[in-house]
Amino acid sequence: MSLAGKTAIVTGSNSGIGLGIARELARAGASVVINSFTDRPEDHALAAEIAEEHGVAVRYIKADMSKADECRALVEQAGACDILVNNAGIQHVAPIDEFPVDKWDAIIAINMNSAFHTTAAALPMMRKAGWGRVVNIASAHGLTASPYKSAYVAAKHGVVGMTKVVALETAQEPITANAICPGYVLTPLVEAQIPDTMKKYDMSREDVIRQVMLERQPSKEFATVEQLGGTVVFLCSDAAAQITGTTISVDGGWTAL
Template sequence: MAKTALITGSTSGIGLATAKAFAAKGYNIVFNGLEENGAEIAASVAKEYNVDYIFSPANMLKPEEIKQLATEALAKFGSIEVLMNNAGIQFVSPIEDFPDDKWDAIIAINLTAAFHLTKAILPSMKANKFGRIINISSAHGLIASPFKSAYVAAKHGIIGLTKVTALEGGEFGITCNAICPGYVHTPIVDKQIPDQMKAHNMTKEEVINKVFLAEHAIKDFISVETIAESILFLADSAAAATITGIALPLDAGWTAH
């Protein structure tokens, strides 16, 4: 019987790459995302890898929609072996100017949503005596940068939630780990490059190396496929069966400073 992976924010970026990696292993996929063509993306991946799936447009700002996502996934597949809390947003501003609604939204989507979904899925994992939970934190879950107060707070919080979940889940065969990426090459990053070129009066290459990759010891973006393979190792490898409660930096040496 095929295992099932539920991945939030799985119609683009890291989430989509990870969904493809699990689908390639034969997992059923529970897709989630707010993109207008999210349902089409999910259907395309499922067809390509010949796996079963459902798609949910649940908004991670809304706890009732998160609970409904869990209910629908368990009703469809009976069990969820892998839960990946990935959905996230960002906003940059000095603390004194940081809009209250932006703070609330970032904490809700990047941290509170992971709590609600873990809470909803954990009982079935405990009953099955098996579960793999992967939370997407960030290098900013380990260190800070100016003007990112909400994001840094949320990503630090995700690591705390990861550790507690690991301790509570251990006796039930459940592991929980956090991934802490540096700058990952996604469409979101690509869209920021022209604005940064204009703001800093730099060429594209200068922006990449002096802005985005300034703190990377390895002067390159991290690929979404690299992140996906690391998640697959933690969730699907017998070698990772006793790895739990860690915050794994995949940050090109950023946090080595």
């Protein structure tokens, strides 16, 4: 599944799922643009580290995914976009009648609107190149719901719907669009939550993971960032050329319930 000669942009990718995806794309030979809203020396050092490890070109480009113009500028500044992975996302939990309006607006902007703006900027590049892959990182919450996550669930459902539209608009071109729907993924952020959850419930690490964090994940195992990266690489391969407009769940059976 060599992606040599391809340029990939991964939004929200200086940590967690996005970073795992960026690393796997680089491992497959793609040049990669990683992104976040900061512009620190360590962001650029991370790009250099990935480049050295895999022998490909890797750049860090700052862009705030809550701002439409910066979303589009990210793609334009990259100069090429064969593979677009819309991964950037945030979360807030509250009942609908208490949900802060600013949090709603930020989640919709970053989790959903950003994918519209980057895709709109990337499609002309893909058409000019004669090949393209749009991979949107949705969520199990793009297919089902949980209480107190109204903005996140709405945004992720929107991402799934938009993915289908992009697929239909590019159906007769060598471009595909798909959404990956992860369940709970073991990221540094999730790992950091485990000790506090152990104290809260007075449980062992194993019991907290199985009974609390992975209550809705039948496998009782986290997905890994490497597995999600591998799924993205597969969707970019020739084997997936006729997979478009669909969702791939990486959720340990969550949505089978």
